[in-house]
Amino acid sequence: MNPQLLIYGTIAIDTLITPGGRADSVAGGSGLYAALAARLLTDKLSLLGVVGEDFPEEWKHESEEQGISFRHVERRPGKTFAWTGRYEQDMNLRTSLSTEEGVQAEWQPKLPEDLRARCRVIAAANVTPPLQYALLEQEKPRHSLRLADFMRSWIIREREYTQKLLSIVDIALMNDEEAREYAQSDNLLQAGQRLLDAGPTYAIIKHGSEGSSLFYRDDSGTTKIHRCPAMRIRHVIDPTGAGDSYLGALSGYLMRNIEGDDFPSVGTIRRGMEYSSVVAGVTCTAFGTDALRQLTPERVEALKCEYDRQADWGQQLYPLC
Numbered sequence: 384m385n386p387q388l389l390i391y392g393t394i395a396i397d398t399l400i401t402p403g404g405r406a407d408s409v410a411g412g413s414g415l416y417a418a419l420a421a422r423l424l425t426d427k428l429s430l431l432g433v434v435g436e437d438f439p440e441e442w443k444h445e446s447e448e449q450g451i452s453f454r455h456v457e458r459r460p461g462k463t464f465a466w467t468g469r470y471e472q473d474m475n476l477r478t479s480l481s482t483e484e485g486v487q488a489e490w491q492p493k494l495p496e497d498l499r500a501r502c503r504v505i506a507a508a509n510v511t512p513p514l515q516y517a518l519l520e521q522e523k524p525r526h527s528l529r530l531a532d533f534m535r536s537w538i539i540r541e542r543e544y545t546q547k548l549l550s551i552v553d554i555a556l557m558n559d560e561e562a563r564e565y566a567q568s569d570n571l572l573q574a575g576q577r578l579l580d581a582g583p584t585y586a587i588i589k590h591g592s593e594g595s596s597l598f599y600r601d602d603s604g605t606t607k608i609h610r611c612p613a614m615r616i617r618h619v620i621d622p623t624g625a626g627d628s629y630l631g632a633l634s635g636y637l638m639r640n641i642e643g644d645d646f647p648s649v650g651t652i653r654r655g656m657e658y659s660s661v662v663a664g665v666t667c668t669a670f671g672t673d674a675l676r677q678l679t680p681e682r683v684e685a686l687k688c689e690y691d692r693q694a695d696w697g698q699q700l701y702p703l704c
Contacts, residue, residue, distance in 0.1 A: 385427065385501060386427060386501055386502075386503040386638075386641075387427050387428070387429050387498055387501045387502055387503065387638075388421060388425055388427055388428050388429070388502075388503070388504045388505075388506065388634055388635065388638040389429050389431060389494075389495075389498055389502045389504070389505045389506070389527075390414055390417045390418045390421060390428065390429070390430050390431065390506045390508060390631065390634065391414060391430075391431040391432065391492055391505070391506070391507050391508060391510065391515070391518050392412060392413035392414025392415070392416075392417055392418075392432060392506075392507070392508025392509060392510055392627065393412035393413050393414055393415075393432065393464050393487060393508070393509070393510055394410075394412040394414050394415050394430075394432040394433070394434050394438070394456060394463065394464065395410075395411045395412030395415070395463060395464040395465060395466055396408055396409070396410070396411065396437070396438070396463050396464070396465045396466075397409050397410070397411030397412075397465070397466050397467070397468070397623065397671060398465075398466075398467040398468075399411075399467075399468060399470075399621055399623050399670055399671060400467070400468065400469040400470065400480075401469075401470045401474065401620065401621050401670075402470065402471070402472050402474070403620055403621075404620075404670070406621070406670035406671055409670060409671035409672070410439075410442045410446075410671060410672050411466065411623065411624060411671055411672065412432070412464060413508035413509040413510065413532070413624075413627040413630075414430055414431070414432045414508050414510075414627075415430070415432075415446070415451075415672065416508075416624035416627035416628050416631065416666070416672060416675065417506060417508045417627045417628065417630050417631030417634065418430045418446075418451045418631060419446070419449065419451065419628070419631065419672055419675040419676060420627070420628040420629075420630075420631030420632040420635065420659075420662045420663075420666070420675060421506070421631040421632065421634050421635035421638070422449060422450040422451055422635065423632065423635060423662060423678055423679070423680050423683050424632060424635030424636045424638070424639050424658060424680070424683070425635040425636075425638040425639045426450055427638055428450065428451065428452070428635070428638075429452055429454070429455055429495070429498060430451050430452065430453065430455065430456055431455045431456070431492060431495070431518075432455075432456050432457075432492075433456065433457045433458075433459055433486050433487060433490040434456060434457075434458050434459070434463045434464075434486065435458070435459060435460070435461045435462045435463035435464075435485050435486045436458070436459075436460055436461065436462075437462055437463050438458065438463045443456075445676070449676060455495050455498075457490070459486040459490065460486075461485055461486040462483065462485035462486065463485050463486065463487075464483065464484060464485050464486070464487040465481070465482075465483040465485060466479065466481070466482050466483075467479070467480040467481045467482075468480060468623065470621070470622065474619055474622050475591045475592065475622075477622075487510075491514070491517065492514055492517060492518040493518075493521065494518060494521040494522060499522070500526075502522065502526075502527045503526075503527055503528065503638060503641055504527055504528045504529075504530070504634055504637055504638045504641065505518075505519065505522070505527045505528070505529050505530070506529075506530045506531075506532075506630055506631065506634040507519060507529070507530065507531040507532070507548075507552075508532050508627055508630055508631070509532045509533065509534050509537075509626075509627065511537055511541060511544075512533070512537055512538075512541045512544035512545045512547070512548045513541060513544045515531055515548055516544055516547050516548045516551070519531075519548075519551055519552070520551070528553050528554075528637060528641065528646070528647065529551065529552040529553050529554070530552060530553065530554040530555075530556065530630060530633065530634055530637075531548055531549075531552045531554075531555055531556070532556045532557075532626065532627065532630045533545065533555070533556070533557045533561050533565070534561065535560050535561045535564050538561055538564050538565050539564060545565065546581060549578065549581035549582050549583060550581060550582040551582065552582070552583050553583060553584050553585065553646070554583055554584070554585045554586075554587065554633075554652070555578055555581075555583040555585075555586045555587070556586075556587045556588075556589065556626075556629070556630055556633075557578070557586075557587075557588055557589070558588070558589045558590070558591065558626060559571060559588060559589070559590055559591070562574040562575070562578065562588045565577065565578065566578070571588060571596070572608070574588065575588055575596065575598035575606070575608065576598070576606050578598065579598055579599070579600060579606065584599065584646070585597060585598070585599050585652055586598040586599075587633075587656065589626055589629060590613075591613070591622075591625075592613055592616075592619075593613060594610060594611050594612045594613040594660065595610075595611045595613075595629070595656060595659075595660065596608055596609070596610055596611070597609040597611065597649075597652060597653065597656060599649060599652075607649075609649070609653055609656075611653070611656040611657060611660055612660065613660055613663075613664060614660045614661050614663070614664025614665070614686070614690055615664070615693055616664050616665075616667055616668060618668070619667045619668070620667065620668055620669050620670060621667060621669065621670045621671065622666075622667045623670075623671065624666055624671070624672065624675075625663040625664075625666045625667050626663070628659075628662050628663045628666040628675060629659040629660070629662070629663040630659075631662070632655070632658050632659040632661075632662035632663065633652075633655045633656065633658070633659040636651075636654070636655035636658050636659070637651065637652075637655055640654075640655075657687065657690065657691075658683070658687060660690065661683060661686045661687050661690050662675070662678070662683065665678060665686065
């Protein structure tokens with residue numbers, strides 16, 4: 384059996400507006416960003432999603448040349464999911480100017496038959512919680528490590544399914560805003576604890592340019608927190624997809640290091656977060672997926688060495704309460 388990482392998410396055509404410029408009609412989507420990041424850490428990767436007739440064939444070929452199979456990406460009559468976003472001078476702040484669901488609106492994910500027994504890791508990138516839940520529920524019997532990323536608007540609109548999704552995943556990822564919305568609290572320490580209460584073994588809260596925090600409980604039930612610095616970037620061009628890249632890199636690292644039926648240790652998750660910080664940081668250095676596409680596994684390892692040298696593991700990066 385050839386074990387696989389399955390990434391499910393949107394595949395999109397984006398228009399991106401930042402203080403430094405604009406990129407019109409570029410490849411994007413949570414699934415594509417996550418897959419481009421994951422392929423840097425594992426070659427056992429499958430992408431699941433849907434595109435419309437307008438999705439350029441050259442984008443598909445370029446992705447396949449970089450190790451991302453489109454075998455389980457369905458092409459349907461209609462328009463590809465499209466998003467236009469604008470970032471403020473503080474690029475942690477963005478506004479969605481338009482979202483066109485296209486073929487994504489009616490499409491339902493199906494766990495491919497040839498992957499049912501081979502999925503060791505499933506990463507549900509940012510899609511609606513009902514669709515993420517529908518995919519994961521098809522895995523019976525369950526034998527994969529499951530990760531899911533979230534979005535604030537869906538947490539608000541799909542509260543029940545957000546709760547159901549959290550109850551069946553092993554690792555939940557949210558940014559500060561999303562975690563606060565879910566927990567109904569401005570206290571991120573409390574938010575992390577409430578995420579763990581919902582079911583995941585690990586919860587990761589992403590702080591953007593301030594790094595990320597891992598929440599878990601030890602054998603006595605005490606909540607523990609590990610802080611992971613961000614990759615230092617001299618000049619951010621476009622932060623689109625950084626969170627999706629973080630999920631993808633973490634999933635790829637876990638796929639690469641998973642052994643038998645063993646659940647990943649805290650140490651493995653922590654090391655995966657470091658690689659995720661590197662890849663997510665690089666994603667921000669060019670518009671769209673350009674920086675990710677230029678990365679190689681060898682370059683990631685070199686950057687990880689630089690990250691290790693620059694990281695101050697003792698610093699208090701960001702107050703949680």
